[in-house]
Amino acid sequence: xxxxxxxxxxxxxxVILSARNIAKSFGNVHALKAVNFDxxxxxxxxxxxxxxxGKSTLMKILSGVMQPSSGEIVLEGEPVRFSSTTEAQRQGxxxxxxxxxxxxxxxxxxxxxxxxxxxGKGGVDYTEESRQTRQLMEELNEPIDPLTPxxxxxxxxxxxxxxxxxxxxxxxxxxxxEPTSALSASEVEVLFRVIRDLKSRGVSLVYIxxxxxxxxxxxxxxxxxxxxxxxxYAARAEIDLEWIVxxxxxxxxxxxxxxxxxxxxxxxxxxxxxTVPDASVPGRAVVDDVSLSVRAGEIVCxxxxxxAGRTELLESVAGRGDMAAGRVLxxxxxxxxxxxxxxxxxxxxxxxxxxxxxxxxxxxxxGENLSLASIGAFTKGLLTSRGREHHVVRDSISNVHIKTDxxxxxxxxxxxxxxxxxxxxxxxxxxxxVVLLDEPSRGIDIGAKAEVFRLxxxxxxxxxxxxxxSTSEVGECLSIAHRIVVMxxxxxxxxxxxxxxxxxxxxxxxxxxxx
Amino acid sequence: xxxxxxxxxxxxxxxxxxxxxIKRALLEGRAFFAxxxxxxxxxxxxxxxxxxxxxxxxxxHVAIFGLLSLGMLLVILTGGIDLSVGSTLGLAxxxxxxxMQGVSFEILGVVFYPPVWVVVILTCGLxxxxxxxxxVLIAYFKVPAxxxxxxxxxxxxxxxxxxxxxxxxxxxxxxxxxxxxxxxWLGFNRLLGVPVGVWVLAAVAILCVLALSRTPFGRWxxxxxxxxxxxxxxxxxxxxxxxxxxxxxxxxxxxxxLVLSSQxxxxxxxxxxxxxxxxxxxxxIGGAALSGGRGNVRGTLxxxxxxxxxxxxxxxxxxxxxxxxxxxxxxxxxxxxxxxxQYSGRKTQQASxxxxxxxPQSESATERSPVSGSTxxxxxxxx
Ligand SMILES: Nc1ncnc2c1ncn2[C@@H]1O[C@H](COP(=O)(O)OP(=O)(O)OP(=O)(O)O)[C@@H](O)[C@H]1O
Ligand SMILES: [Mg+2]
Numbered sequence: 096x097x098x099x100x101x102x103x104x105x106x107x108x109x110v111i112l113s114a115r116n117i118a119k120s121f122g123n124v125h126a127l128k129a130v131n132f133d134x135x136x137x138x139x140x141x142x143x144x145x146x147x148x149g150k151s152t153l154m155k156i157l158s159g160v161m162q163p164s165s166g167e168i169v170l171e172g173e174p175v176r177f178s179s180t181t182e183a184q185r186q187g188x189x190x191x192x193x194x195x196x197x198x199x200x201x202x203x204x205x206x207x208x209x210x211x212x213x214x215g216k217g218g219v220d221y222t223e224e225s226r227q228t229r230q231l232m233e234e235l236n237e238p239i240d241p242l243t244p245x246x247x248x249x250x251x252x253x254x255x256x257x258x259x260x261x262x263x264x265x266x267x268x269x270x271x272x273e274p275t276s277a278l279s280a281s282e283v284e285v286l287f288r289v290i291r292d293l294k295s296r297g298v299s300l301v302y303i304x305x306x307x308x309x310x311x312x313x314x315x316x317x318x319x320x321x322x323x324x325x326x327x328y329a330a331r332a333e334i335d336l337e338w339i340v341x342x343x344x345x346x347x348x349x350x351x352x353x354x355x356x357x358x359x360x361x362x363x364x365x366x367x368x369x370t371v372p373d374a375s376v377p378g379r380a381v382v383d384d385v386s387l388s389v390r391a392g393e394i395v396c397x398x399x400x401x402x403a404g405r406t407e408l409l410e411s412v413a414g415r416g417d418m419a420a421g422r423v424l425x426x427x428x429x430x431x432x433x434x435x436x437x438x439x440x441x442x443x444x445x446x447x448x449x450x451x452x453x454x455x456x457x458x459x460x461x462g463e464n465l466s467l468a469s470i471g472a473f474t475k476g477l478l479t480s481r482g483r484e485h486h487v488v489r490d491s492i493s494n495v496h497i498k499t500d501x502x503x504x505x506x507x508x509x510x511x512x513x514x515x516x517x518x519x520x521x522x523x524x525x526x527x528x529v530v531l532l533d534e535p536s537r538g539i540d541i542g543a544k545a546e547v548f549r550l551x552x553x554x555x556x557x558x559x560x561x562x563x564x565s566t567s568e569v570g571e572c573l574s575i576a577h578r579i580v581v582m583x584x585x586x587x588x589x590x591x592x593x594x595x596x597x598x599x600x601x602x603x604x605x606x607x608x609x610x
Numbered sequence: 611x612x613x614x615x616x617x618x619x620x621x622x623x624x625x626x627x628x629x630x631x632i633k634r635a636l637l638e639g640r641a642f643f644a645x646x647x648x649x650x651x652x653x654x655x656x657x658x659x660x661x662x663x664x665x666x667x668x669x670x671h672v673a674i675f676g677l678l679s680l681g682m683l684l685v686i687l688t689g690g691i692d693l694s695v696g697s698t699l700g701l702a703x704x705x706x707x708x709x710m711q712g713v714s715f716e717i718l719g720v721v722f723y724p725p726v727w728v729v730v731i732l733t734c735g736l737x738x739x740x741x742x743x744x745x746v747l748i749a750y751f752k753v754p755a756x757x758x759x760x761x762x763x764x765x766x767x768x769x770x771x772x773x774x775x776x777x778x779x780x781x782x783x784x785x786x787x788x789x790x791x792x793x794x795w796l797g798f799n800r801l802l803g804v805p806v807g808v809w810v811l812a813a814v815a816i817l818c819v820l821a822l823s824r825t826p827f828g829r830w831x832x833x834x835x836x837x838x839x840x841x842x843x844x845x846x847x848x849x850x851x852x853x854x855x856x857x858x859x860x861x862x863x864x865x866x867x868l869v870l871s872s873q874x875x876x877x878x879x880x881x882x883x884x885x886x887x888x889x890x891x892x893x894x895i896g897g898a899a900l901s902g903g904r905g906n907v908r909g910t911l912x913x914x915x916x917x918x919x920x921x922x923x924x925x926x927x928x929x930x931x932x933x934x935x936x937x938x939x940x941x942x943x944x945x946x947x948x949x950x951x952q953y954s955g956r957k958t959q960q961a962s963x964x965x966x967x968x969x970p971q972s973e974s975a976t977e978r979s980p981v982s983g984s985t986x987x988x989x990x991x992x993x
Binding site: 413415434435436439440445447452453454455456457458459463466467468470471474477478479521522525 | 820824825826829832833835836837839840841842843844845846847899902903904
């Protein structure tokens, strides 16, 4: 495994930080039940587990975000207590949060140095901060100008800024809670290079991901958490993918295959020559003359690297943002002028990529979020009917398997993956004819992913639902999609049928150049 | 949570309900306890305070603040603010006074005396117009709510002054020959012993409760304030909702203006100056969050009563008006302090459900706003 030689070989693999019998309850919810967990010096320990297993909670405890209900944290043999993240940082522990924690109104530089400003003689030393930021971003192969406001960045880029911030702290122990959920293969490769580099400098890492294969390539230790308990541990050498899946969910999951045995209908969604201008660079287009037509019952996957224009394409089809040219036809009718609400009414919905920003209303309960898009379905005259809303909500919760303490629970109390399921459930509850999903599997576990894909392919086969989903994981394209469309730099680069190979798809996206 | 199986069958009974938490009920009811405290204290200090007639008098004062606060609540729930309601109130009173004097059409050479119901409708229309201007500026021209309504605060007040040359209409009674009597009914008459103004407040409050908890519009209001982007992508007509809440706020202000000028039997262009601040205070004391998405009618009404009963009580016991100002400010701060205790306390209670109400009042998310790691971190620390 370790292809590097260090002078810290002595310490390598020794336990540097450990959680002893950590338990954490939120009211009557027992998120963690006496968990033991070790972080190894200069190595990567990966935490696997289903949505809601308690991974993020455990990491928040180790990094001072929360305090455990009971149990203790031992750092280099000494019991420690962190009452805040600042305290944990002082001890050299920092975390990349699953839900990004950037201030959207500030620029990249200020976010990276937020709370740790470099102070020179004349106040904050912005030049130095910019220099370091630029250097970090280059290291991560994402040369974003340090003065770009974070709200102008795509989700994946924001994730990279978040990573840069964690790196800039120079911590001894770095916790990464799903750092790659919005990244595509080549960016993940860059991150892994950085991780190897950190390891060689003696940094200990904790890694969490639902991309199991990817995680296996980087990890030295695997720990499985299930229902708030640690259920399995093994060193990398002893395990394989099958071991993880078996320990995580107990059975093997298949993402399915393209549904067949039925006749597809006519084209329901036709995208004709859609062009979306780049808001920051005038004269450039993020989506450049894209045309695509999807038939009833057909499932189309859009694959592409970060910045390929997938999100912008899907958003403009759903009615958000300006189209410079082109039109969108639904059932043969031009809907380019309709509002988002009108498109939803006509059966065209979008499951957005960024659940925090575009998907969830954090002040509302799980149930109210789930029913938000389908209020019409339970409104009689002027008033809403609680009984019918109850049904809508209950059906959604069971359809997409949301693990919640009830519909009245707050959105923030759900695990990241379960929040994602709420966004999917909310849009599916409108009974759409055409559904666009932007990275629907972001942060959901393999079981849930299979469940969502099953829902989509059943919809396609039985109700003639037309599905367009985007992903940055090739494996997902090769599961239920009848057709794979590859986007690169805003353009449609290639189109494949069911018999495409991973290599073909990745090459078409321009990935081979980087890797 | 981890004990809840993924099959949701067992979550059924709890879909909207849950166990009742006494500590939370106390916090939720803090405006109520403040009100009780105020009543008790002033009753001890002054023998005249605790009497039905005094309560009715105070309530008719509260009606004015209450009406403004309800409109303000709708606006604040969407994450906005309406600074123009005090001026709109003044303008509405003056406009009604102007109509009561008769409108002369010079070309025709006649003077038209609209009956009172027409006056009421036209005045509400004027309030709606002011609100619509606010709403359109904010929703479609992206003017920040604070700035747009601050502008309208000046414009509406200026128009009111222009209309009267700074003078006051004193003759609002109308006359039987002209068929426009009855304006004083709103402010002076009583139904079942209760001033009409209070009935008006009650009616508006009931409409607001229904609208907020039982109509799609209510959901739209809460979701717009909670996360406008997500709401829009879920098909909520966010812009229309924004315009509508300002229109409703303008109408509430106009109604308040009618009630006030009827109570005073005069309509002056400076009526309602700084009332917008009182209205905001009522909403805030009632537990709403200025950031939007949280708050309810019950709390807001209590907030209006707290402010009204407090200031009248201070007058009754003869505290100087300077001290009145100090006390009012202190109560607002105290209420907001309790407010922040409530929200941080709730975070540890996230999993427990929402008592009896279904109004969108759920707890703040730990990872709610994307702030710095340490700030986001503090969210979960209380226990
Ligand atoms: N603030 C909170 N209030 C109530 N319950 C919570 C809170 N935070 C987490 N939980 C519950 O604790 C459990 C563990 O959540 P956690 O976020 O640790 O899961 P996770 O393993 O990170 O899942 P995912 O893969 O979806 O990110 C979940 O059931 C969640 O609902
Ligand atoms: Mg998590």
